[in-house]
Amino acid sequence: MVRILIVEDDEAIANLLYMDLRDEGYQCVNAYDGKQAADLLEENTDFDLILLDIMLPEIDGYELLEYIKPTEIPVIFLTAKGTVNDRIKGLKMGADDYIVKPFQSGEVIARIEAVLRRYGKSEKRLNFADVKVDLESRKVFQEGKEIDLTVKEFDLLVELIRNKNIAQYRDKLYEKIWNEPFMGDTRTLDTHIQRLRKKLGWEDYIKTVFRIGYRLEG
Template sequence: MQRILIIEDDAAIAHLMESTLRREQYNTIWAADGVQGADLFETGHFDLILLDLMLPGISGFELLEYFVPSKVPVIIISAMGQVENRIKGLKMGADDFLVKPFQIGELLARVESVLRRTGKKETTFSCEEVTVDCDSRVVLKNGQEVELTAKEFDLLTVLIRNRNVALSRCFLYESVWQEEYTGETRTLDNHIQRLRKKLGWNDKIQTVFRIGYRLKM
């Protein structure tokens, strides 16, 4: 699970970011000021830093200068959205700049984009005897390749990226088939049944009553 360090002095904003990112299966740690942010950075490995600029103790720009040599990607998230601040942050080495207030969906998109661009996005998943490589679209069980159709693989990927979360049939269908869900469940349910059988995951791909499915990992 990828670790994200959030350095933000506004507790409400930090908690919103934490809860949202955790739902997407990121491991988050929050620092409420610049000094705590620097200390946490020194003591742990992180895949991404979300950095406010106006911080008590040590400013965001000072922290950015400290973080850049480590090659850990940084997204600045700040109300200081003037052009000169955005230019300064990006020239100093930030990977992106998100201006407050922001839509939570945009935050998730920026996080995923930066992790993918910097090669830090998780692309291989393992659960007991099954390994899934999202880049090569190869699934192995006990070292043997499992033949999945394109839609079966896409469905498996959505379940894995949202593991341990109850997902509605509507969300699953529209994520995989890229068309409006009209309430017809046969197509999705058949694909779920085939995944269970091919992977031996009858106990892991769980039916959630009146909602949809959850992959328990």
């Protein structure tokens, strides 16, 4: 799973980014000042990308970028410093992209995907239990045998694996997969979940969460 470090001292912005990116299947960690981010990076450097504010307490983003460079982790600046000179400075220092506040989450996600593709870090495969999912070919294999899934069954499986052990609300899950407002009828979603369970033999893995929805356990 792609891991992203969010370094942002505005907790509301940081938490919003965390939730939006988590919903897209990314694993995120928040740091609310430069020193906390430096400590996290000292502990481990297995992050695939860093979203970095410039105006941070303790250690600012420019100084932190110098610390990050040797790790070769791609960095996207998120900042209110939006002049041309600020952008040029950030990019010349080695940032891979520069996003000016206020921003839309969709723009941030698109920029992240572009940088990850450039570095060859885009998520290509998912594994859970005895199942392997190839995201590029949209094929699913169980113990080496290809499992025939419909488009929506495949999308549901990916969403459940990316959020394993987290309860998924029926309405949010439906809107994510069908890309349309949830009108209160759960039959379509429930039927697809039942088929997915049967095709994979995952009755013990895909749990029904009373009055909420579903959770993939394991």
